Amino acid sequence: MAQFEEASKDLDGIDSKAVAQLAGNPDWGAGITLARAEIAVRRRNYTQAQQYIESVRPVFSRPEAEAYQRAKVDQLAAIVDNHPQ
Secondary structure: OHHHHHHHHHHHOOOHHHHHHHHOOHHHHHHHHHHHHHHHHHOOOHHHHHHHHHHHHHHHOOOOOOHHHHHHHHHHHHHHHOOOO
């Protein structure tokens, strides 16, 4: 679990909105939030994971979104759906 703590701290130090603006691409900021969702799932914090997933779903539901990111959202959502909160 220490590796999740370290990864979480690293992600917390990133301003998702600033990264998205600098990159000119909303997927960058949403990608950071998606990583946070995966960490929350691995920590079994399904309520927090659900919040992250719902915040990035609009970005990764677009036709031009990367297929692997769309699949990751669906995968994490399925895990959350199978664990009552």
